[in-house]
Amino acid sequence: MDKREYRDDYRDKRLYIPGPTEVREDVIDEMAQPMFGHRMDRMTDLYTTIVEDTKEFFDTEHNLMVLTASGTAFWEASTLNLVDENILVATCGSFSERHANVAERLGKNVDRLEYEWGQAVKPEDIRAALEEREKHYDVVGVVMNESSTGVRNPIEEIGDVVAEYPDTYFVVDAVSALGGDYVDIDAHDIDVIFASTQKAFAMPPGLAVCVVSDEAYERELSKDSASWYGGFQRAFDYYDRKGQTHSTPAIPVMLAYRKQMKYMLEETHEGRSERHREMAEYTRDWAAEHFAMFPEEGYESQTVACIENTQDIDVAATIEQVSEEYDFAFSNGYGSQLGEKTFRIGHMGEHTVESIEELTDAIEDVAGL
Structure with a gap:
């Protein structure tokens, strides 16, 4: 072009x-602060603030990372981190179909549980697929909010079903819902759930939030390979040691995020x-x-x-x-x-x-x- x-x-x-x-003007203004280094103490103050505030907002005890990325990055990372061979993806629109396509491009065996566009994923269908198909699935992947069709899938009930299969992990794409639609992450055995902050968080684009259960973290540790940028171990171990991100983040957007998350905590x-x-x-x-x-x-x-x-x-x-x-x-x-x-x-x-x-x-x- x-x-x-x-x-x-x-x-x-x-x-x-x-x-x-839409983004609040004072949140945008935060991005105009003087630049500082991503290995300074100031960065530790900033990053630990946004991580712990976000955990407080979601009332989760799980691990949480905020990376410079689109939520799309966690389709790839969760697949690399958790799937050895087989993944079941429920498809009911463009973005859930894209999740399946990403897994295929990464060389995984993908089975689709297909729905007509506009229809929602049903927990009983997930159960039937896990029981009746003659293979073990490392991961079940579901989109919470299929923004191509306006469908909100019942991820809570689906999580309760997947929890009955302890060697299968539940990955939720909540890119366009998290922050605007309540979900009790810990109560429904969701192993990985991620979002982009330019959606319901009302932030400028540039950051993605990912919540990871201890079980999913341990699963990655047991694998021979995992995502480098979105690796659970790299992200959480670096946070525990340094209180920072393992790679250079978009500092101005994180400054904006700190301001916006304070508003979100106030609203609850x-x-x-x-x-x-x-x-x-x-x-x-x-x-x-x-x-x-x-x-x-x-x-x-x-x-x-x-x-x-x-x-x-x-x-x-x-x-x-x-x-x-x-x-x-x-x-x-x-x-x-x-x-x-x-x-x-x-x-x-x-x-x-x-x-x-x-x-x-x-x-x-x-x-x-």
């Missing part, structure tokens, strides 16, 4: 996409989830009045609404006009399967019911609803 020079005259758009999302895990629930319920009610929800009933996401275009509006044109007239940005359906058949609203991060209502009013105006 030819170069397209970055300019200085772009209009700001309020983000209602499935991420990145439960309070933040409740606010997201209220936004999700408002959006579903609005969709029911004008369109329809795309996900299976009872399994709708708490952070991303995928709305079926039952009125056959021109989705692309509506998005463009709302952007031009209101400076609001929302998303079309994901990929060729859902592009004009659905559209998506990210009600996550620092949004409120009132700010989501501003967007839906704009859509109504532009689409003539």
